[in-house]
Amino acid sequence: MNQLSLVKSPLEQFSIDEILELERMFQEMGGKLLDRNFYEEIAIKISSTSHHVGKTTLSWEQVQQWFQNKQKELSAEITLSPDPLKVVVDQSDASIFRNGHRNSSTPKGKPETDLNGLKFEARSFKDFAWHDVASFLNFRVMSTGELEVRVRYAGFGKDEDEWVNVKDGVRQASTPLEPSECHKVKNGDRVLCFKESDDYALYCDAHVLKITRMEHDPIECNCIFTVQYEYDNSEADVCGKDICCRPSQEKSVALALPMQSIETLWG
Structure with a gap:
């Protein structure tokens, strides 16, 4: 993984909602890096949100590292x-x-x-x-x-x-799951899955944990797929229309x- 990638830590410490908020702040700052008080305020703010419930409290160093990585991305020698x-x-x-x-x-x-x-x-x-x-x-x-x-x-x-x-x-x-082919999806399969909240609607990688098979016609799949998103390990029950399959x-x-x-x- 090269120095511009944001997939590795400390990104793993943040949810999608939190990253979107950090991106907004970074744009407002014009790419400038600020002092410790600024990062402490952000760490406290993020740690107290509902999206961060159940997670380890963020340190100001983790927030600072995120902004530093963004700055490196802009200034890296290429x-x-x-x-x-x-x-x-x-x-x-x-x-x-x-x-x-x-x-x-x-x-x-x-x-x-x-x-x-x-x-x-x-x-x-x-x-x-x-x-x-x-x-x-x-x-x-x-x-x-x-x-x-x-x-x-x-x-x-x-x-x-x-x-x-x-x-x-x-x-x-990836290709949308056809209702007539839902039987091809197995436990453990990697899929691209729809993930939605009030702030975003995204397709993210996930693994199928469990499938509740239901009888249905070839037009609409009524099966319930329990998936775990790779990004934050959160789990959700989704229907067939929310799943896209990876090439075999x-x-x-x-x-x-x-x-x-x-x-x-x-x-």
Whole structure:
């Protein structure tokens, strides 16, 4: 995981609601880092909210670390390329391609697959949720050697564009669960599940804990799925329409740099 990623601690200490609030504060501050009193006030405020009930009380150091990570994201030294890129599915052990050449460690007989016609989703660092990708705008190589792509999310404007780590935050799009195929979902399966509150409506990774099978027609699934969200380990009972399935044989996403324009992959 590179230095720009917000998936690891201290993000794990915060709920989605809390991260959205921290993002708002960071924008209001203009990216400036403040003193200990400021972080203490935020830690007390968050720890006293209903969203944080049952969790360990936050320290001001944890809040400070979150803001410092955000600041590093803005100031990290990167190598930005103006060249277009092409996305491929890597069916081998190699994870990154450059100028169309496969990594020397790649086993023979497992070529990459062109992604014409395939759709993708990317995980936003703002809400830790997965969103459909409208287009890949650019790429950059971090000082750690890891690759990031500039993502335009479907249904959002350029103000919401983000840099996303290819290894951890880009994958082939999930597909809505068809009512006639709910029998294929098993306990322990990883799914993309709808998560809603008064402040947001997001799709997050979850694992199926239990399934209460119900008789229903092919039009609407009445089964109840008990899931546990990976982000905060919270559990919820959801219906079939709130579940999206991962591709049965997931493959890593890799990039050939540079090749044809990414715009050719979408109409």
